Amino acid sequence: MAENPAYPVGLRLTGRKVVVLGGGQVAQRRLPALIAAGADILLVSPEATPSVEAMADAGEITWERRPYATGDLADAWYALIATSDTEANTAASAEAETHRVWCVRSDDADQATAWTPATGHSEGVTVAVLTTDARGRDPRHTAAIRDAVVEGLRDGTLVAPHHRTRTAGVALVGGGPGDPDLITVRGRRLLAEADVVIADRLGPRDLLAELPPHVEVIDAAKIPYGRFMAQEAINNALIEHAKQGKAVVRLKGGDPYVFGRGMEELHALAEAGIPCTVVPGISSSISVPGAAGIPVTHRGVAHEFTVVSGHVAPDDERSLVDWPSLAKLTGTLVILMGVDKIGKIAETLVAHGKPADTPVALVQEGTTAAQRRVDATLATVGETVVREDVKPPAVIVIGAVVGVGPQTSA
Missing domain, CATH: 3.30.950.10 (Tetrapyrrole methylase, C-terminal domain)
Structure with a gap:
């Protein structure tokens, strides 16, 4: 049993051979991430779940329908050992050690040379959570920590400062029908990162109270428009703030394109050369x-x-x-x-x-x-x-x- 904490590292597996032994539920859960990493995946298993078989049929993995055999891990960079045969798992684990192949073993973490963290993703960031050693491994605990961090990043309650030049632009965000929990994850994150929010009366008002103090909130219904029509005044406000280098969110009720004049605003921004992101919303x-x-x-x-x-x-x-x-x-x-x-x-x-x-x-x-x-x-x-x-x-x-x-x- 390991006495020292695991050393966290990110593996770059693009084009590199990864061997997966066993085509059951463990493989079904782990294969999508390996596929997304661009790995050259060899699955060795007499049988597979329908989902794993579909990955093979789609050409995402290579499937050899047989039990593990000595030599399967010789050229691998990484291995996932997840068969129901304990003796085969032990033999494969020993082979991995001999060939210096990092391997995860689903049936006995103590005998593995690598552990799979609980992972999640949010806008280009991967969150991976590992326990400090095998004695206290609790998948539910690590998953709960992972979920809390990822959810915080997604909904904007956990925001890290952006140490980079921010690109001026506007996001047309559909706020949903009114309940603040019904805005999309992306919409809530963009709100948390905004410098200026121009909000409709029918937008989810409760979300505005959660914004940081430095965020300028503008009620679209109260924009002075003088000789302009109200929509023209809103368009001009969006353009003006974006040209000042600010991240602007136009918070609308429902969906921006369902009786929301979203396309009118998009056209105005395009004519002004302002980049715009459209975030669909749940339509009322x-x-x-x-x-x-x-x-x-x-x-x-x-x-x-x-x-x-x-x-x-x-x-x-x-x-x-x-x-x-x-x-x-x-x-x-x-x-x-x-x-x-x-x-x-x-x-x-x-x-x-x-x-x-x-x-x-x-x-x-x-x-x-x-x-x-x-x-x-x-x-x-x-x-x-x-x-x-x-x-x-x-x-x-x-x-x-x-x-x-x-x-x-x-």
Whole structure:
């Protein structure tokens, strides 16, 4: 048993021979990382799991369907010994020692010359955690430490200073439907690294309170725009701060490209020569109904769903929505930004053939602590919105799926 701690090192295995003995669950877990490292992998095993076999079929590894034989490790740089045959493992371990091949042994860590750390990755950084010696090896403990560090790097709660010149640019980040836990890992990390955050009213506001004190937070709704339209003012603010060499995050609700004017901002940044990263977000059109117990599709009920903007009434000449065609669909209709127009929308759908008793659900402040669901039908939704004082933001779901899940009406 080793008395000294293991010496940590990163192996560069690109193009170098690695031998894996055994095609079971251990190999299945370890092979993807070896493949990603570019190793020339030889698998020696009479059998393999379907996942390991698929790697061989794809040409990612070479599989020799036989038991271990003396000499298999002669030209290897690294070996993973993971068969169910203890005698074979012992013999292979001895061969590795003879040929000075670093080897991991899954059945007896004390007899191995290398240990596999619990590893994780985050934006170009590999986190590897090893115990100090074999006596206290606890995979759950090392995995828990690994997970805590990686999660901290990913969600921005653990941020190391960047000792390099930062590239000016903008990230259009979809913040999700409102719950701060529903922003993507990448979006949260970019927020943690930002110098300036220009936030929409519908973005996850709780995340702003977690930002470091030096971060400048700008409410997009309060940008003075004078002779400019509000969107032009936002575009100009993004460009101005990026040109000052700052890392700018444009935090938007939902997804930047789902009624979020993300492409308009991307075009403006491109014309100004500002690099831009787009980080997709969880759209409220799917997540908010789901949070309220409504699946937008369900077997035998709805085979499709359609998402439309309701900010323009059906009889408005600016409307681009083909409401008569929507009335004929049998699937789910999801309407965003339509609370104040839902009465007119319902009348139009019914006038073009949608049954008046079609279920409707309005989910206000979805995924947040203030979430509220109000149910109605196309015939009653106009008066229900007024009576129940439903306010934006709210997602409106029309269709039979409204009645599939548990009812939680206000």
